[in-house]
Amino acid sequence: MSKNYKFKLKEIPYPIDGLEPYIDAATIDLHHNKHHQAYVDNLNKALDNYPEYQDWSLEKLLTDINELPDKLRIEVEKHGGGVHNHDVYFAGMSIGNNEPKGKLLEAINEEFGSIDEFKDKLKKAAAGIFGSGYAFLVKDKDNKLSIIQTSNQHSPLSFGLTPIIALDVWEHSYYLKFQNKRADYIDNFIKVINWDAALDRYLA
Numbered sequence: 001m002s003k004n005y006k007f008k009l010k011e012i013p014y015p016i017d018g019l020e021p022y023i024d025a026a027t028i029d030l031h032h033n034k035h036h037q038a039y040v041d042n043l044n045k046a047l048d049n050y051p052e053y054q055d056w057s058l059e060k061l062l063t064d065i066n067e068l069p070d071k072l073r074i075e076v077e078k079h080g081g082g083v084h085n086h087d088v089y090f091a092g093m094s095i096g097n098n099e100p101k102g103k104l105l106e107a108i109n110e111e112f113g114s115i116d117e118f119k120d121k122l123k124k125a126a127a128g129i130f131g132s133g134y135a136f137l138v139k140d141k142d143n144k145l146s147i148i149q150t151s152n153q154h155s156p157l158s159f160g161l162t163p164i165i166a167l168d169v170w171e172h173s174y175y176l177k178f179q180n181k182r183a184d185y186i187d188n189f190i191k192v193i194n195w196d197a198a199l200d201r202y203l204a
């Protein structure tokens with residue numbers, strides 16, 4: 001009946017220690033296999049009682065979130081957002097492919113002046129989030145780029161924006177290794193941005 005439900009945890013495209021020494025294996029293990037998995041499980045649980053929405057894709061659930069009944073909308077906002085944001089985050093890191101290129105590099109230069117200015121703005125956005133949330137590089141319907149800050153697990157899709165790069169700054173994404181030093185984690189994240197994945201998301 002359904003192509004999507006029940007949703008499954010997407011595998012990460014590298015071994016659990018594949019981002020060492022920038023992002024440590026213990027953090028990836030906990031973050032992906034426990035936190036990300038929990039969002040998948042809770043999204044499925046939320047949809048159990050709503051068969052009429054079980055054939056919606058995750059992207060449609062988040063994009064058309066205001067069409068959902070109130071109770072389901074609140075759950076999809078938290079857990080659907082949590083699944084999709086983490087899908088973008090984990091697939092958006094790699095060792096290798098760490099140089100921006102192609103049409104995304106051109107668009108970043110046009111919008112932010114240079115790649116260094118872009119990185120600086122992304123760092124500041126991520127460092128400035130109070131509490132739990134994300135800094136995202138997003139594009140709007142006209143392909144215009146911007147950096148946004150979100151709280152909790154709100155998906156950019158619910159604001160009509162497509163996430164290109166997701167930088168998770170929930171404490172679970174860095175506290176084991178970096179403790180309170182969020183800025184150090186952000187610097188390390190920027191070193192492992194998978195720019196091929198970002199380009200694919202920009203062009204899609």
Ligand code: MN
Binds near residue numbers: 035168172173
């Ligand atoms: Mn997270």
